[in-house]
Amino acid sequence: MPHTLAEIVLASASPRRRELLAQVGITFQVVPSEADETLLAGETPESHVVRLSCDKAMEVAGRPHQGGRWFIGSDTVVVRDGAILGKPADADEAASMLASLSGRSHRVISGYAVHDRRSGRTLSAAVATRVFFKNLTRREIEGYIATGEPFDKAGAYAIQGVGAFMIPRIEGSYTNVVGLPLCAVISALEELGAVEMFGSSD
Numbered sequence: 001m002p003h004t005l006a007e008i009v010l011a012s013a014s015p016r017r018r019e020l021l022a023q024v025g026i027t028f029q030v031v032p033s034e035a036d037e038t039l040l041a042g043e044t045p046e047s048h049v050v051r052l053s054c055d056k057a058m059e060v061a062g063r064p065h066q067g068g069r070w071f072i073g074s075d076t077v078v079v080r081d082g083a084i085l086g087k088p089a090d091a092d093e094a095a096s097m098l099a100s101l102s103g104r105s106h107r108v109i110s111g112y113a114v115h116d117r118r119s120g121r122t123l124s125a126a127v128a129t130r131v132f133f134k135n136l137t138r139r140e141i142e143g144y145i146a147t148g149e150p151f152d153k154a155g156a157y158a159i160q161g162v163g164a165f166m167i168p169r170i171e172g173s174y175t176n177v178v179g180l181p182l183c184a185v186i187s188a189l190e191e192l193g194a195v196e197m198f199g200s201s202d
Helices: 015-023 045-061 091-101 138-146 162-166 174-178 182-191
Strands: 002-004 008-010 070-080 083-085 105-116 122-132 169-171 195-197
Touching (some): 008 015, 045 105, 045 122, 105 174, 105 182, 138 162, 174 182
Parallel strands (some): 008 070
16 A cells, blocks of 8 residues: 655545545545636647646645645546537436437546645646447436436546446546546656655655
């Protein structure tokens, strides 16, 4: 398990990101960011998620009485034909999104940023995963929407939930689709001295 050297702060309210970090034994506190998540004109999906990840980490790190040294920000989008799919507003929009993803592939892009408040260094990047959907019947779409799962998920599905039935394969990081590119984030934490995965116990 990783040896945690100092306090890490996850600047996100996402229970999925919290669960992913916890599953590898990293000790951290959760402090949700209040950064503005508006898409700026001219931003690509990649530049959007990296900027937001940095904004989230820096917003929490910049609070006067906030403890901790390393701050993790992340943002995830679902991209189909160059368009960013957000969370569906209602059942009709969820059905439309799912129908548009049926029988084809799309990309899930997550940005991450790890900011070391002591050194001032920030490591950030975007990670993309291609997700393939099977052909969905109208009954499957309606049944999945009835579970309630699509409504707080970008792209109207959750790969880690009931939505797994729609996804025969992916190309790339699974945790990236869940909401945090865990391998990349841990590498950044290691480079900044925040954790040691299976390092010396001395």
